[in-house]
Amino acid sequence: MGMEFVDLFNQWASSYDDTVAGKDPEYREVFDGYEEMLERLAKLSLSPVLEFGVGTANLTRKMVDQNKVVLGVEPSSEMRRIAKVKCPEAAIYEGNFLEYPMLQSPIRSIVSSFAFHHLTSSEKKAAIVDFHQRLEEDGQVIFIDTLFKDKDHKSMLIKEAEQAGFLNLAQDLQEEYYPYLEEIKEMFVEAGFEVSFEQINKYAWLIQAEKGE
Numbered sequence: 323m324g325m326e327f328v329d330l331f332n333q334w335a336s337s338y339d340d341t342v343a344g345k346d347p348e349y350r351e352v353f354d355g356y357e358e359m360l361e362r363l364a365k366l367s368l369s370p371v372l373e374f375g376v377g378t379a380n381l382t383r384k385m386v387d388q389n390k391v392v393l394g395v396e397p398s399s400e401m402r403r404i405a406k407v408k409c410p411e412a413a414i415y416e417g418n419f420l421e422y423p424m425l426q427s428p429i430r431s432i433v434s435s436f437a438f439h440h441l442t443s444s445e446k447k448a449a450i451v452d453f454h455q456r457l458e459e460d461g462q463v464i465f466i467d468t469l470f471k472d473k474d475h476k477s478m479l480i481k482e483a484e485q486a487g488f489l490n491l492a493q494d495l496q497e498e499y500y501p502y503l504e505e506i507k508e509m510f511v512e513a514g515f516e517v518s519f520e521q522i523n524k525y526a527w528l529i530q531a532e533k534g535e
């Protein structure tokens with residue numbers, strides 16, 4: 323469940339940091355301001371943190387450098403191998419948003435960058451319900467990910483990618499499970515969160531969801 327992209331990430335792991343650094347023109351705008359975005363998310367997080375889809379541990383590293391205790395979950399073995407080298411201080415477990423080890427630690431922040439869109443709508447809903455149960459009373463979910471404002475916005479981004487000759491990006495935008503803003507807002511509200519959204523580059527949004535009373 324929610325694991326269909328793992329082979330892709332095993333193959334991408336060794337060149338992933340080049341992509342987020344802007345070396346692949348096709349994905350440059352997707353990761354525009356990557357380091358600053360992750361720094362901002364890291365500062366917003368409250369320790370102890372549970373991070374999903376740690377990838378090569380770029381966000382993990384920033385949170386650990388801020389003296390936060392981070393428990394990471396990552397399904398790709400290649401990503402985990404690199405993450406453990408780059409951030410040996412963090413505990414990084416095999417798992418995914420829906421299946422991860424029973425962790426005894428209280429969790430005040432659940433964070434993730436560029437990963438939640440790998441879940442289908444029903445998987446996202448189930449994960450958000452689990453986040454609410456897993457978090458402490460003052461807990462929050464803080465995500466950065468691509469989402470679409472609405473159908474027109476989705477069509478516009480796909481068209482622009484095609485016109486630029488970015489056919490892989492255009493395909494990703496159609497085939498991965500990037501949500502519409504209203505759809506994901508409703509999922510958080512139904513699960514008992516107060517949620518806010520802020521667009522931080524052409525594709526990425528900061529999503530902050532606080533556990534309600």
Ligand SMILES: C[S@@+](CC[C@H](N)C(=O)[O-])C[C@H]1O[C@@H](n2cnc3c(N)ncnc32)[C@H](O)[C@@H]1O
Nearest residue numbers: 324331375376377398401418419435436437440
């Ligand atoms: C685009 S990378 C983002 C990595 C890192 N968070 C960053 O900001 O650079 C997406 C990551 O999500 C992981 N992933 C894919 N499906 C997942 C799932 N169902 N649950 C958790 N992580 C998943 C991938 O293996 C990959 O490491």
